[in-house]
Amino acid sequence: MNKEIYKEFDGYDRIVEERDYSRKYGLDYSAHKDSADPYFLRLHPKRLTLRVSESLQQTPSARTLRLVSPERTLPPFLAGQYISLHLEIKGIRTSRPYSLSSPPNQTGFYDLTIRRVEGGLVSNFLLDQVQKGDILYSSGPEGHFYYNPLFHDRTMVCLAGGSGITPFMSMIREVLECGLDREIYLFYGNRTLEEAIFHTRLEDLAGRFDNFHYFPVIENPPEGYEGLIGLISGALIKNALGRLEDKTFYLCGPQAMYEYCLPELEGLGIPKRKIRQEVYGPPNDITRAPHWPEEVSGEQRFRISIKDRVVVEVKAAEPLAASLENQGLLLPTLCRSGECSQCRVKVLSGKVYQPAGALVRRSDRRFGYIHACAAYPLEDLEIMI
C-alpha cells in the first residue's frame, strides 16, 4: 500500500505548516527536566531529616519529642496525619508510624508523643535512647484520618484510648487555636488517670473554650473518683451527647478499644459513614484474632524463601514485614497496619493469615499478593518481593 496517501488528504499542507511552526516556537523540554520535583519535595519528601529539639516528659510512661528540620520547612499536613520514623535499632532497620500531636497551623516543628509499650522495641528505644540533638529520619505526613470538610459534620466526637490521643491533640489544638467554627467532644479512655496523656492540658482547654468538651473515662479509678468510669460505652456517650445526629465519630486507640466501641456505636444506630477509624498497628496477640487456626501456635517457626535469593526462619505470630526486617530484609512500609499497600508482596506458595481489615485489592487477593505488615505465615512460604 502507498503509505503516504495522507499527503493527498485535504488540508495536508496546512497541517505540515502548523507542525513546523510549532517546532520552531515550541517548548524546550530540557528545561522541563524534573521541574515538578522541588514542589513534591515540599509536599511529599522522600525522606525527612529531623533533629530532636526538645524532649518533654508528659506522664511517667509518655514523652513528647519535638522535631525540627535542620535544613528546610517541614511539609504541611492535615491534623490527624502521621509520619513514619525510619529507625535502626540494635542493627535492625525498621519503621513506625506516629501521629503528629502538634497542630498543623504551624510547621516549624512536629511533635510526636510516644508511650512506652511493654517490651516494645521502638517505643523503648525512642524513650530511653533518643536525646535532644539527635537526628531522626522519617517519611512525609501520610494517612487518611483527618477532618474532611467535604462530608464530615462540624461536630466531631472523638473516642481515644491511651496513646490514641495524639492525632486528636492535633485536631483539638487546630480547632481551638485557629478559632474554627467546629465543636469537639473528646472521650478519652485510660486504665488510670495518671496514664492519661495531656490530661491537665485538656482540662484547661475545656475550661477555656465552649466548643470543646472533655470526658476522661477511667477503667480502674481510685476510690472516691467522681468522673466517668469503666469503658467508653454507648450509654456513656449517649448520656454525654444527648442528640447523636449531625455528628461524626472518630476512633483512635488499641485493637481492644475498636472491638468494644464499634459495636457500641452501632448499637446507638450511628451509620458506618459517620464513623472514622485510625489504623493502629498489629494487635498484641494475633493468635487471639478471629479465625486464627487453632493448630498453629504463635511460637511455631516457618521457613520463608524469597524467590531466587535467601531462606529465613520466622515466627508465626509476628507480622511478616517485621520478621523480614529482623533478618535484614527491609520492605517499604508506612502504616504497618495493612492499609497503605507499600509492603505488597506476592506469595508464590504457602498459606498466610490475614486479619480482617487489611485493605488488599480484590485482584491482588486473587493473584496471591499480601500486605506483609498484616500477614502471618501459617506454613513454609515462598514469596516474591
Add this chain to the structure above:
Amino acid sequence: METFDVIVIGAGNGGLTASTALAQKGLKVLLLERHNIPGGCATSFCRGRFEFEVALHQLSGVGTPESPGPLRMMLSQLGVMEDLELVEIKELYHVIGPGDFRLDLKTDREQVIAAFQEKFPHEKKGIEDFFNLSYQYAFQMLSAFYFKDPDPSRDKFPLLYQYSFKTAQEVLDQFFRDPLLKCALSLYWGYLGLPPSRLSFAYLAMLFFTYIELKPFHIKGGSQALSNALIHRFLSLGGTVRFNCGAEKILVDQGRIKGVISEHGDRIMSRYIISNVSPVATYTSLIDPEHVPVTVVREMRGRSLSPSAFTLFIGFDREAHELGLTGSMTFFPNSTDITDNNLIEMQRLNMRNPFMAMSCYDLADPGFSPPGTCQVSIVTLKYGEPWLRVPPAQYHQEKFRCAESLLQRLEEAFPGVRGHIEEIEAATPLTHMRYLGHPNGAIYGFEQYAKDSLFFQPGRTSPIDGLSFASGWIGDCGFQPTLQAGVTAAKAVIRELAGK
C-alpha cells in the same frame, strides 16, 4: 553483570503488554517498575470498604466473543483472557445538563439516532446524515489503514481524503445549527483532551463507531485486575520483574543502547530498551544530554502537554438506584460551548469548566462495590501547570475547595447524594504528576492535534539504535491504544532480533 535480551522500563499498560509479548517469544526480559505495583494508570486503591478504580471508564476495542474486536484478539494472543472477566456496558452515555436537558444513549446505532432525533426534531435529517458520514468515514479509514488496502485512492475513499484533517467542530457546523445538539454529540472530546474546535473529526467518528459496534467494556475487579493478569502471565512465561526499582539511567554508547543503571545502582546490560516512560522523561532525565539526538529535541519542541485531571472518587452507603444514579457513564456539560474557551477554562483552578464526566461502575457490574453501596468517579480535565503555582501550605485547602464545587454540581443533579458519602478521595493534577511521573501530570501524554498524529510524528521509534517507546505518549492515548502500542513495540524488537 546481568544481561537481558530486552529491558522494559515501566509496568504501565504499554510496558506490561510489551514484556508479555516478548516473553512469549522466549526472550529474556527484565521489567523495571518504580512503584510496588504494576499498572501505572491501570490501578486501584482502597479506602474503607471500597476499592476505587483509578482510570478506566469504558474499555474500547473489545467486541463480543462472537465478533471480537482488536483488543480481545490481542489479549487472547497474549494468553490472559482466561484470567479476565469482561463485562459489556450496555449504554453509550447519558447527558445531564446544561439546565434540564437529559439524554440517554444505548450502544445501538438506531437507538442513538432516534434519541437525538427525538430531542432535536428540527435537525432530524442532519442527525441521520452525520451518523452516516461517521460510519462511512470509519469504514474507509479501516479499509485503508487497518485492512491495508493495496491500492487506495481518492476515488475509493473520498471521505477519508476529504474529512481526515477537519476538526469535529467544522463538521458539526456543517450539519447542525443547534448549539446544544453540537455539544451533546461531541462530549467524547473529554476522552482525548482537546475540545471539538481542535479535535480531529476522525477521532469523534472512530469513537462513535467503535463504541457502538464493538461496545464499551468494564473489567471485573477494575483495571488492576488486567494489570495483575498481565504480570501473572509475564511471570509464568519466565519474565523477571523488579518492583520498587525504577531506571536511573539509560546507557547509550555511540548511538546504540547498552543497558540501564537501576535506581539501586545495578548495571544491567541489554541491547534493547522499550520505554514505557514518557519520551520527555526518557530523553531529559534518563539519557545523558550528549546522547540525545538533536532531531529528537526539535521534534519534541513541536508538541504540547495534554491536560491532567481533577478526579473525585466517592463511595456511597446506598446502592446506585437508591441515589437515582442510572448512567454507567454520564456527562454533565454546564454550557454548550465547544470552542477554544474550553482550553482557557482548563487552565483555571476553579471547577466551572463545562467538561465533567462520571462513571458509576456498579451499574455495569453490580458486585463492584460491597452490597448496599456504590461508587462513582467524577473526572474533570485540568492542565497541570497552574497547580504548581499553588503554595504547598495551601494545597490541601485548594484540593478541598475544588472537590467542593464538583460535589455541588453532583448534588444539583442528584439531590440528597451528599448525605450518603462514606468515603471520598480527590486526585489533583499534582497527584497525577507524582504517581505517573508525567510532566505536568498530562494524563493523555502529548496533545493530539492533527499535527500530532502518527502521520506527522516519529511515534514509537527513536534515532537511538535499540530504543523504542510503548505508551500513550507516542500515538493515541487511552487503554486500548496503549495496550496495543506495547505489543507493536515488542513485535518490532522481535523482528529485529530475528533478522540478525
